[in-house]
Amino acid sequence: MLTDLKKYMIQNKKAPLMDMAHHLNVSPDAVKGMLEHWIRKGKVRHIEGSACNKGCCQCEPSGLEIYEWVG
Helix, strand or coil: CHHHHHHHHHHHCEEEHHHHHHHHCCCHHHHHHHHHHHHHCCCEEEECCCCCCCCCCCCCHHHHCEEEECC
16 A cells, blocks of 8 residues: 555655545545655655635645655
């Protein structure tokens, strides 16, 4: 599963946590655990997302968590 996440991140460069969870068909918490492995190896970094300030949507916080492959 770590290899699948790596391939996904290399292909997409940046991805929200929820997109990765949907792609891998696992919970966001499971993806976070896998991402920690790549963060420790210096391959991935967490980018702070920002909430929509238009008030027209109710964004899920995990959807605002964006990660970038820095390989």
